[in-house]
Amino acid sequence: MTSTALVRTRGAVRPPSESVTAAPAADNPGAIARNVAQPFDAGWIDGIRINPSAAERRVATLRGRRSVKQDAQAGWLLKALTCIDLTTLNGDDTAERVRRLCAKAVMPVRPDVLAALGFADRPLHTGAVCVYHRFVATAVDALAGTGIPVAAVSTGFPAGMVPHGLKLKEIEASVRNGASEIDVVITREHALGGHWQRLYDEMLDFRRAAGAAHVKAILATGELKTLRNVAKASLVCMMAGADFIKTSTGKEGVNATPLVTLVMLRMIRQYEARTGFRVGYKPAGGVSTARLALDYQTLMKEELGRAWLEPNLFRIGASSLLADIERQLEHHVTGRYSAFNRHPIG
Numbered sequence: 525m526t527s528t529a530l531v532r533t534r535g536a537v538r539p540p541s542e543s544v545t546a547a548p549a550a551d552n553p554g555a556i557a558r559n560v561a562q563p564f565d566a567g568w569i570d571g572i573r574i575n576p577s578a579a580e581r582r583v584a585t586l587r588g589r590r591s592v593k594q595d596a597q598a599g600w601l602l603k604a605l606t607c608i609d610l611t612t613l614n615g616d617d618t619a620e621r622v623r624r625l626c627a628k629a630v631m632p633v634r635p636d637v638l639a640a641l642g643f644a645d646r647p648l649h650t651g652a653v654c655v656y657h658r659f660v661a662t663a664v665d666a667l668a669g670t671g672i673p674v675a676a677v678s679t680g681f682p683a684g685m686v687p688h689g690l691k692l693k694e695i696e697a698s699v700r701n702g703a704s705e706i707d708v709v710i711t712r713e714h715a716l717g718g719h720w721q722r723l724y725d726e727m728l729d730f731r732r733a734a735g736a737a738h739v740k741a742i743l744a745t746g747e748l749k750t751l752r753n754v755a756k757a758s759l760v761c762m763m764a765g766a767d768f769i770k771t772s773t774g775k776e777g778v779n780a781t782p783l784v785t786l787v788m789l790r791m792i793r794q795y796e797a798r799t800g801f802r803v804g805y806k807p808a809g810g811v812s813t814a815r816l817a818l819d820y821q822t823l824m825k826e827e828l829g830r831a832w833l834e835p836n837l838f839r840i841g842a843s844s845l846l847a848d849i850e851r852q853l854e855h856h857v858t859g860r861y862s863a864f865n866r867h868p869i870g
């Protein structure tokens with residue numbers, strides 16, 4: 525059994541010292557070994573300990589520590605843009621709206637702004653487009669030839685209150701329609717009741733049903749009551765083979781926060797140290813400003829290192845973040861802010 529000092533401050537943390545550009549990291553060519561499910565390990569899970577006040581202190585100093593210089597900010601924001609899962613998950617979504625979203629994913633920033641930033645010859649796109657199952661085929665069609673993956677929310681998103689067998693069928697149907705990423709919601713009751721073996725079995729089934737498609741396990745952290753539950757659920761999902769762990773559906777009362785992020789990132793770090801597998805992280809829900817995106821990037825870099833700033837290990841689930849990033853990039857180039865209504869998509 526491992527007793528884990530999970531969220532303990534470790535002294536001064538180096539602020540980001542290098543400019544982050546939208547170019548791939550040299551040590552991260554894009555391909556990483558996919559996580560492989562580990563045997564269920566009750567001792568490892570039982571040994572997890574959290575120090576909430578230390579974690580709170582750590583995130584409280586985040587903005588004070590961050591030192592992304594003004595001219596480096598554009599590079600960080602372009603990088604953030606390539607990590608966005610550009611999302612629409614509304615009851616009034618239509619195929620037409622999804623097609624417009626896909627067009628935005630292909631060209632997220634005006635060419636003249638990109639050119640002014642020195643990216644004229646390096647077109648950028650978002651990390652993925654994320655939709656309900658109903659629109660997977662539409663998005664796959666709209667994104668054909670672009671290399672942009674389609675992510676489908678699944679398993680009775682957002683509450684997950686449908687029978688297990690139906691959840692597996694929903695995953696399989698989205699994969700058949702061309703989704704290469706599946707965002708699955710966990711059964712919160714398993715975590716709230718400490719039924720970790722049940723959560724493990726559930727996630728193992730989700731991962732099997734997804735086949736080659738990558739699985740992002742949505743913990744719905746705002747509903748898990750304690751940071752300890754968040755840490756344990758993170759570990760169990762990784763142990764069962766999840767490729768990413770994701771905070772929220774965007775529909776809970778509390779969605780992504782720096783505090784749950786810190787806890788989840790420490791678990792990713794611990795999981796890599798124990799198994800050698802790198803698992804990705806996706807904050808989602810309420811991440812709507814460039815400033816928040818920079819906060820999450822800073823946490824990723826400080827806690828996990830440069831490799832975790834790339835879209836194969838970092839995504840931001842967001843329906844409106846892109847609009848603010850565009851505004852900040854335009855401001856960087858022109859010195860003026862445009863109105864939000866000039867950015868109706870993203």
Ligand SMILES: O=C[C@H](O)COP(=O)(O)O
Binds near residue numbers: 774
């Ligand atoms: O997974 C993505 C979230 O549903 C998006 O949440 P948001 O609309 O608050 O950006």
